[in-house]
Amino acid sequence: MTVAAPNTTGDQHGARAHSDGGWGATGGRPVPVQTRSERFASNDVSAFPEVTGLEAEWKLTPLDRIRSLLGGSPDGTPYEITSTGGVIEWIDRSDERIGVAGTAEERAAANAWSTFEKALSITAADEVVTVERSSLGTGDRAAHVVVTAKAGTSGTVILRSTGQARLTENVEIIVEDGANLTFVSLQEWTDDSVHLASQFARVGRDAFLKHIVVTLGGGVVRVNPSAHLVSEGGDVELYGLYYADAHQHLEQRVYVNHVAAHTRSRVTYKGALQGEGARTVWVGDVLIGAGATGTDTYEQNRNLVLTEGTRADSIPNLEIETGDIVGAGHASATGRFDDEQLFYLQARGIPEHEARRLVVHGFLTEIVQKIGQPELEQRLHAAIEAELARGAA
Amino acid sequence: MSVLEIKDLKVSIDTDQGTKQILKGVDLTIREGEIHAIMGPNGSGKSTLAYSIAGHPRYNVEGGSVLLDGEEVLEMSVDERARAGLFLAMQYPVEIPGVTVSNFLRTAKTAIDGEAPALRSWIGEVRDSMSSLRMDSTFAERNVNEGFSGGEKKRHEILQLELLKPRFAILDETDSGLDVDALKIVSEGVNRVKDKTGLGILLITHYTRILRYIRPDFVHVFVDGRVAEEGGPELAERLEDEGYDRYLTGASA
Secondary structure: OOOOOOOOOOOOOOOOOOOOOOOOOHHOOOOOOOOOHOOOOOOOOOHOOOOOOOOOOOOOOOHHHHHHHHHHOOOOOOOEEEEEEEEEEEEEEEOOOOOOOOOOHHHHHHHHHHHOOOEEEEEEEEEEEEEEEOOOOOEEEEEEEEEOOOOOOOEEEEEEEEEEEEEEEEEEEEEEOEEEEEEEEEEOOOOOOOOEEEEEEEEEOOEEEEEEEEEEEOOOEEEEEEEEEEOOOOOOEEEEEOOOOHOOOEEEEEEEEOOOOOOEEEEEEEEOOOOOOEEEEEEEEEEEOOOOOOEEEEEEEEEEOOOOOOOOEEEEEEEEEEOOEOOOOOEEEEEEHHHHHHHHOOOOOOOHHHHHHHHHHHHHHHHHHOOOOHHHHHHHHHHHHHHHHHOOO | OOOEEEEEEEEEEEOOOOEEEEEEEEEEEOOOOOOEEOOOOOOOOHHHHHHHHHOOOOEEEEEEEEEEEEEHHOOOOOOHHHHEEEEEEOOOOOOEEEEHHHHHHHHHHHHOOOOOHHHHHHHHHHHHHHOOOOOOOOHHOOEOOOOHHHHHHHHHHHHHHHHHHEEEEEEHHHHHHOOOHHHHHHHHHHHHHHHHHHOEEEEEEEHHHHHHHOOOOEEEEEEOOOOEEEEOOHHHEEEEEEEEOOOOOOOOO
């Protein structure tokens, strides 16, 4: 959590309900201990009760700003896209690729699943595929995307979203055996947009997925990636970069599910917060299943707080059902701008604003560098620059 | 000729127990080309002097002045002090994740000079300086101080000293954490820069070891926030034999 209040009351350390766990406080009902993989899942919106805001899943999300996407009838028809490379097609709900990688675990995702009419299918093989969508409009929308990396191929898929939107969607990422896929989900929506996304990846035998979520624009953006390592030798790296300005709510709930033996995962999410009401949430769940011997996992979240009036939640959860593993760890840190870094740079003649710029860029660049597409990397550096300029104004 | 004058400098810090007086009136004058060693026991205020001159916000200046060629340094911001020609080689250089050494050096050089250095000659200069400090060329692409060994950090400080060409440098315990080989390399670097640019040096150290490699013109013994004794290089030799006990009797010892 963000704030560690000093223990002034003199009670025993730890003898207090964790702010995220809750010892039966939620709605007066005790919350049963639940393995992450046993969470209720259904693609039928009516299978989920109305969202009250007390659910662990939703309690950190501003429901008043997203409410309509939790039900109703969003427009699920195809939308305009522009793309380069790959095989791009709109496929029917009955297509066998749909439902391969995951099942909705909350109401917004189930609502999208219940109401989309056609799914956008992106198949990449040994190339860089870019898909952009920028005209989703002001009405509620539901969407479904399926990204497929064919067995033994190596490719990159960049899904970039700009303009205005009120969107709930599911993205399925199928990484077949021996495939190597880099998937970049880039959110640069307008500041009045709402985007709720569940991204499910199913990673095959000896396959590798590099999954990168970059969120710079949007009013409420909630991207929840999950990676299911269902075959031996599966390897995932999940990266995230977010920059929340005043009144932006950027949330990501990451879940890595180690099912098969000898799988590896690395999760690194980094965020910057600046301006009154800038809000970020990161939840990182890792489950090492009973059969996932030889698992090697590490997840971390770092937040850089640039101004007063922000809030960052950071909640890593690690669940281990077998002790026969290579390694498992997690780390989380949320800190202010480091005055010692500032002093060091200024002591070399670098003016304060320039020093801040260097430090913030430096902090976020670790993620940008993972993309491996120089053009996109440069554009992101410029976008971060613009965010910084906004903060200085 | 440039001169750095420290006059009756009084500095305090805020602690949980209240304000604590650290410097209790320091007088020191350093001229271009001179090397002044400041020696003293732990807690005597040596590092406080260094950081106060550089302008670290933790230190409250209660009185006195620091003049660089007659200009009041204490009224300048940290970066203004550096641009005016002061340099602090830090005892514990800070990590700056994601910022490469080469980017950092170029940014600092541009800030100090007021214009970007000519690319080709700059690259050559950096390369030469790095090789004389026995730094591998891959060093330039590493992030500032990240994962550096103690010796690498200190070499990196001296690399900056050589490239930024200040008029006065304060070396804060540059010898700490160095093995003999690294100490020699770092000392050679300091001497080379001094020969080339004629800068004045305030060398802060706890031990006399580094003074075998960097010969001071003056030695000041610092005790309890003041200069307790001053002399030539022979004073350092005496400290080598006797330690600081002589100054501490009756004081804080």
